[in-house]
Amino acid sequence: xxxxxxxxxxxxxGKTKNGEQKRLKGVVAGLRKxxxxxxxxxxxxxxxxxxxxGELRNGAEKQVRAEEQIHIRTKAMExxxxxxxxxxxxxxxxxxxxxxxxxxxxxxxQKKEIxxxxxxLLYGSEADPQVIEKIKQTIRKEKAYHGETxxxxxxxxxxxxxxxxxxxxxxxxxxxHYVGIxxxxxxxxxxxxxxxxxxxxxxxxxxxxxxxxxxxxLAHEISxxxxxxxSYAQAAxxxxxxxxxxxxxxxxxxxxxDQRAAEVIHRLRTLLKKSKPDMKQxxxxxxxxxxxxxxTTDATVRNVDLKRDFASHLPLVTGDRVxxxxxxxxxxxxxxxxLESSRDVREISIRTSLQDNxxxxxxxxxxxxxxxxxxxxxxxxRFFTSKPDGLGMGLSISRSIIEAHGGRLDVDNNPGSGVTAxxxxxxxxxxx
Amino acid sequence: xxxxxxxxxxxxxxVSICRALKLLLQAYGFKVETFxxxxxxxxxxxxxxxxxxxxxIRLPDIDGLALQEIMAKKGITxxxxxxxxxxxxxMSVKTMKAGAIDFLPKPVTKxxxxxAITLAISKSQAQLKKQAEIDKIKRRVKTLSxxxxxxxxxxxxxxxxxxxxxxxxxxLQTIKVHRSRVMQKMQAxxxxxxxxxxxxxGLTSSQN
Ligand SMILES: Nc1ncnc2c1ncn2[C@@H]1O[C@H](COP(=O)(O)OP(=O)(O)OP(=O)(O)O)[C@@H](O)[C@H]1O
Ligand SMILES: [Mg+2]
Numbered sequence: 081x082x083x084x085x086x087x088x089x090x091x092x093x094g095k096t097k098n099g100e101q102k103r104l105k106g107v108v109a110g111l112r113k114x115x116x117x118x119x120x121x122x123x124x125x126x127x128x129x130x131x132x133x134g135e136l137r138n139g140a141e142k143q144v145r146a147e148e149q150i151h152i153r154t155k156a157m158e159x160x161x162x163x164x165x166x167x168x169x170x171x172x173x174x175x176x177x178x179x180x181x182x183x184x185x186x187x188x189x190q191k192k193e194i195x196x197x198x199x200x201l202l203y204g205s206e207a208d209p210q211v212i213e214k215i216k217q218t219i220r221k222e223k224a225y226h227g228e229t230x231x232x233x234x235x236x237x238x239x240x241x242x243x244x245x246x247x248x249x250x251x252x253x254x255x256x257h258y259v260g261i262x263x264x265x266x267x268x269x270x271x272x273x274x275x276x277x278x279x280x281x282x283x284x285x286x287x288x289x290x291x292x293x294x295x296x297x298l299a300h301e302i303s304x305x306x307x308x309x310x311s312y313a314q315a316a317x318x319x320x321x322x323x324x325x326x327x328x329x330x331x332x333x334x335x336x337x338d339q340r341a342a343e344v345i346h347r348l349r350t351l352l353k354k355s356k357p358d359m360k361q362x363x364x365x366x367x368x369x370x371x372x373x374x375x376t377t378d379a380t381v382r383n384v385d386l387k388r389d390f391a392s393h394l395p396l397v398t399g400d401r402v403x404x405x406x407x408x409x410x411x412x413x414x415x416x417x418x419l420e421s422s423r424d425v426r427e428i429s430i431r432t433s434l435q436d437n438x439x440x441x442x443x444x445x446x447x448x449x450x451x452x453x454x455x456x457x458x459x460x461x462r463f464f465t466s467k468p469d470g471l472g473m474g475l476s477i478s479r480s481i482i483e484a485h486g487g488r489l490d491v492d493n494n495p496g497s498g499v500t501a502x503x504x505x506x507x508x509x510x511x512x
Numbered sequence: 513x514x515x516x517x518x519x520x521x522x523x524x525x526x527v528s529i530c531r532a533l534k535l536l537l538q539a540y541g542f543k544v545e546t547f548x549x550x551x552x553x554x555x556x557x558x559x560x561x562x563x564x565x566x567x568x569i570r571l572p573d574i575d576g577l578a579l580q581e582i583m584a585k586k587g588i589t590x591x592x593x594x595x596x597x598x599x600x601x602x603m604s605v606k607t608m609k610a611g612a613i614d615f616l617p618k619p620v621t622k623x624x625x626x627x628a629i630t631l632a633i634s635k636s637q638a639q640l641k642k643q644a645e646i647d648k649i650k651r652r653v654k655t656l657s658x659x660x661x662x663x664x665x666x667x668x669x670x671x672x673x674x675x676x677x678x679x680x681x682x683x684l685q686t687i688k689v690h691r692s693r694v695m696q697k698m699q700a701x702x703x704x705x706x707x708x709x710x711x712x713x714g715l716t717s718s719q720n
């Protein structure tokens with residue numbers, strides 16, 4: 081800039097000297113040419129400078145930005161709840177080269193104890209060698225691993241890990257590292273285990289309940305002919321008085337055996353004696369929720385949509401929790417079974433409502449095969465079943481439970497497809 | 513007729529049990545009527561004689577417990593022995609509270625059944641005796657004139673002759689005459705007898 085000004089100043093002075101016009105013209109032309117060249121050069125230099133400057137600035141910015149990014153990423157990895165680790169895949173024994181905070185917390189090892197160590201050593205000596213071998217093999221095949229494995233902390237405490245290990249490739253596709261993420265799923269597993277146990281227990285109680293009912297009905301059926309046989313024989317004995325001693329002897333054998341059979345039935349009955357119901361104040365919606373929670377897995381496996389439509393703020397009822405759960409389970413099982421062969425909508429909806437001032441109504445509605453009209457009068461008869469492996473006890477036992485609770489239970493076809501089973505249960509009278 | 517031969521009703525929906533119990537009880541010298549429905553038993557005209565009912569607790573039309581209630585309401589006082597093929601303990605408690613003689617699980621042995629029947633028949637006999645007495649009293653009441661009946665009721669309520677005379681606006685003497693006629697006709701020796709007879713004839717409530 082400065083240069084340019086001086087030259088044009090000089091030129092301006094030269095212009096004023098008249099005598100030398102011509103020669104000057106040549107000089108000027110030369111100068112002009114010169115100046116143009118100079119300007120070009122300057123421009124070029126300037127551009128170069130600007131470019132360089134820009135480049136410099138860009139580079140610096142880029143570097144700052146890159147640093148920021150790395151910082152954020154590291155921070156993010158450090159704050160993640162999951163344990164994150166990186167394994168160097170190019171070294172012989174797969175050493176760990178990075179672990180985040182959570183990883184240290186989960187394993188109980190300090191960073192300095194971990195870095196450089198072989199990843200698998202961290203599993204502890206109690207770890208299942210088969211599982212470890214499987215992970216190793218997957219990695220060696222350059223594949224990703226995904227699985228739930230038991231892990232042992234530094235202090236030997238066992239916990240469950242949901243582990244995912246993924247290969248990291250460089251620009252040429254060669255595997256340089258593995259990145260691993262592990263989540264402590266011990267709590268989830270425990271919760272699931274608890275649900276599974278409760279489900280098993282309810283299924284068991286329901287099955288035993290049905291069987292008990294089955295056997296006691298059977299006992300009744302058998303005790304009928306035993307009664308008449310006994311009475312026939314005792315009548316005959318009396319009629320013979322002291323005639324026909326041989327016949328009387330035979331009759332006494334019949335009576336003995338009859339009573340032996342009766343004794344077996346009597347013992348069976350005492351064995352099946354129901355425990356006293358445990359009546360408590362219950363919230364019916366909570367009870368249904370608890371029951372449904374136990375069978376959501378079954379619903380998923382059966383591809384059934386379990387819907388709930390609850391009236392809120394329902395008053396409490398007085399009932400035996402386990403017995404009422406059995407009723408629900410019996411009704412829902414029937415719906416499951418009715419949905420087995422239906423292809424389109426597979427849905428069970430459970431509704432609660434206030435039927436009137438002192439009654440709650442619970443409905444289990446399905447979109448299953450429905451009931452043939454001729455079966456409807458027989459549904460509550462013991463032993464009536466349309467299923468190859470059914471006992472025909474579910475509905476009759478459910479009805480007797482509900483009636484013992486002072487309610488009613490019935491089943492009917494829906495206007496559309498499927499069946500609705502419903503029961504009513506009286507509301508608790510204030511203080512029980 | 514054989515008035516000394518007690519009558520046993522058997523109600524059980526199982527035909528074979530009815531037949532077998534009938535044979536057994538007949539062999540022991542009882543008269544037996546069997547029914548497979550509770551309604552048939554209710555429709556039957558029960559002769560007034562020593563009797564008892566052997567009743568299955570589970571019946572298709574009216575169950576045993578309900579039948580027990582209906583009988584109580586209708587004033588059918590025949591003693592009941594329940595038999596059951598189920599081991600219903602809670603039910604047995606209910607029936608016994610409602611006055612059943614016994615609650616026997618099936619198969620019922622002859623010993624247990626006959627013991628229960630003996631008990632039931634003696635209860636029936638006592639009832640019959642009481643009923644006969646009531647009938648006798650009622651027959652005596654029928655012989656009273658309307659005025660005598662009124663005096664009878666007032667005396668039974670515990671009113672003194674003076675009070676009755678004041679209330680009726682008649683002389684004490686007249687009331688005393690009525691009163692002695694009542695005592696005579698009712699064959700009562702004391703006022704206490706009169707009060708008891710009035711209760712038995714259903715002329716006063718037993719709560720005084
Ligand atoms: N939701 C339903 N849809 C269609 N049919 C049903 C439904 N619920 C019950 N039924 C019919 O009623 C019958 C009796 O049901 P119940 O639950 O008493 O016995 P079950 O299911 O056959 O055997 P289990 O004793 O194992 O329950 C069934 O066999 C079936 O024919
Ligand atoms: Mg069922």
